[in-house]
Amino acid sequence: xxxxxxxxxxxxxxxxxxxxxxxxxxxxxxxxxxxxxxxxxxxxxxxxxxxxxxxxxxxxxxxxxxxxxxxxxxxxxxxxxxxxxxxxxxxxxxxxxxxxxxxxxxxxxxxxxxxxxxxxxxxxxxxxxxxxxxxxxxxxxxxxxxxxxxxxxxxxxxxxxxxxxxxxxxxxxxxxxxxxxxxxxxxx
Numbered sequence: 001x002x003x004x005x006x007x008x009x010x011x012x013x014x015x016x017x018x019x020x021x022x023x024x025x026x027x028x029x030x031x032x033x034x035x036x037x038x039x040x041x042x043x044x045x046x047x048x049x050x051x052x053x054x055x056x057x058x059x060x061x062x063x064x065x066x067x068x069x070x071x072x073x074x075x076x077x078x079x080x081x082x083x084x085x086x087x088x089x090x091x092x093x094x095x096x097x098x099x100x101x102x103x104x105x106x107x108x109x110x111x112x113x114x115x116x117x118x119x120x121x122x123x124x125x126x127x128x129x130x131x132x133x134x135x136x137x138x139x140x141x142x143x144x145x146x147x148x149x150x151x152x153x154x155x156x157x158x159x160x161x162x163x164x165x166x167x168x169x170x171x172x173x174x175x176x177x178x179x180x181x182x183x184x185x186x187x188x
Contacts, residue, residue: 004042007032008056011049016099020050020112050115054103057096058119061089062126069126071133078130079179083156087170090160098164101157124149141186148186155182 001009010031014023025046029036043049068082090097103116127149135141141148159178163170 003032003034003038007034007039007042007049008053012053012095012099015050015053016095016102019102020046020106021110047111047115050112053096054100054115054119057093057100061085062119062122064089065123066126069130071130073137075134075138076179076183078134079152079182080175082130082152083175083179086156086160087175090163091170094164097160101161101164104157123153127152138187140188144186151185152182 007028011023011028014028014031023046025036025039028046028049029039032039039049043052064085065082068085069078071078100116103112104120106113106116124146128145131141131145131148131152155178159168159174160170162168163174168174
């Protein structure tokens with residue numbers, strides 16, 4: 001593997017295990033078997049490394065979410081398909097997903113929060129658009145887009161968090177159950 005990839009993989013493992021703030025550049029360089037100048041050559045800084053790491057995983061992920069969250073008149077199917085994208089991504093990238101969840105709860109304004117906030121905003125906008133478009137078929141959702149977008153993301157992330165901690169299986173049964181639970185709330 002090339003140095004850049006090795007550095008990204010080592011940083012991912014370290015950040016996910018101990019948090020962004022607890023890991024230093026020297027530690028990442030040593031784990032990757034490179035010098036600090038090599039790390040700086042590729043990423044410029046520890047923050048640049050985090051930016052690259054998040055972009056590498058999040059860009060293709062959010063493209064898949066955008067396709068799945070496109071509303072075509074069948075909200076239950078759209079919700080299940082969108083949730084399935086999240087479940088699949090988490091199963092394929094459990095270490096990154098754990099890091100992403102940790103970044104979501106970083107102190108507001110901190111470097112890690114600022115990095116993930118851009119991606120969270122894109123995801124939130126995708127979900128808000130989904131619920132705005134569903135209003136034409138489900139008028140009771142009018143004016144609740146922000147709340148529904150946050151609740152939908154929160155439910156999915158809770159399921160994935162439970163799975164990451166060994167409490168549940170991240171399978172079709174959990175997905176369908178979670179989506180039914182969510183729908184009971186939004187249709188009332």
